[in-house]
Amino acid sequence: MEAPICIRSALPADSGIISRIIERSIRVGCAFDHRNDPQRVSAWLAQLSAEQISAWLANPQCYVNVALLGDKPVGVGMAAACGEITFCYVQPEWFRRGAGRALMNDLHGWLRIRGVLHVNLNSTRTGQAFYRRLGYRESTQPAARDGLQTLAMTQSFDTSA
Template sequence: MEAPICIRPAVLADAGIISRITERSIRVGCAFDHRNDPQRVEDWLAQLSAENISGWLADPHFYVNVALLRDKPVGVGMATTTGDIAFCYVQPEWFRRGAGRALMEDLQGWLRIRGVLHINLVSTRTGEAFYRRLGYRESAPPITHKGLQTLAMRKSFDSSA
């Protein structure tokens, strides 16, 4: 039996590992989306530098979390107070083992506590089925941005809960 996945809020010292996890997840796990085009990969990664991540970690409008398995970081996610999931990345060898779901449940809980009723995200084709399994639905037609096909998705909480 596999050890449980633990989720914790990220701290400033995590900026480097968050950047490395996102880079590896994009380079390896999202190859279907970027088709190993170096420019597409670099465009995608440009916003995910350790410096940018440090800024998000210091900003109270962002919540960044880390998934740990046996104290080893295996995934990261980020939400904003405006109700957006900015990202959810998992190391490719940990795909389909619960880390992404645990990250998303934590992000959704953080948003719900803040009174958010509708969560928005933008998915690549690689992530679309994952988000659909979590209850997200297409909220706009697919678009192509910098060579990547993306899909706006939304999930609403039951306002009576």
Template sequence: MNASIHISKATAADAGIISRIVERSIRVGCALDHRNDAKIVAAWVHNKTVEHISAWLTDHRLYLNIALLQDKPVGVAMAAISGKVAFCYVQPEWFRRGAGQALVQDLEGWLINQGLRQAQLNSTRTSEAFYRHLGYRPCAQTFEVSGLHAIPMDKGLSPPS
């Protein structure tokens, strides 16, 4: 992991930048998944507004974090107390620099602190190799939601020794 990556819990002041990071990551970084289909993109981003994100930030069952790389906000991720990793988005120009890995590891640490021993997520095709690299494995049959292929994956979590 790159030493210049800083991960912190997102705050209400971050809602706007989180919305912009998520939408741009979806529109540009996930084109393989949505194939530039405007209806699929609209369905994917419809709940990624500042209003939705602001509500998520006040929900004690959710944890949102933000990554700064060279003091610039470059990524965001969210998990739920249920053990579900809801998303991890990184600005496309910052892919493969460790921000996504740091975000997910921070989420996993939060889940472990909540007493969970397993994380689950639904990956896109774009993200499948990334999640496999982090130790996630397919655990159920791929399904389609809003025109996207979703790959259910899970990973056992262990507290640090």
């Protein structure tokens, strides 16, 4: 039996591993989106450097989390206090095994504590089915961003709970 996936807040020392998880997830897991075009991959990764991640980790308006299987990081996610999920990346070999859902549940919890009622994100085509399963719905037509097709999605939290 596989160990359970645990979620914790990211630490400043995690910026390198977070960057590597994101890079691998994009290069391998999102190949459908970038079609192995080196320029698209470079443009996508340029926004997600270890230095940028360090800045997010230092920003109290951002929350970055890490999914661990045992002591091995297998995924990362980030939310902004304004109600935006900035990213959720999982190592491709851990797709469909609960890490992404666990990351998103934790990000949602962080946002709810801050009184956020509506969450927004931009999904790639690779991630759309995942976000739909979590209750997200399209909020606009697909758009191009850095040569990638993205879809704005939204979810409202149930306030009766």
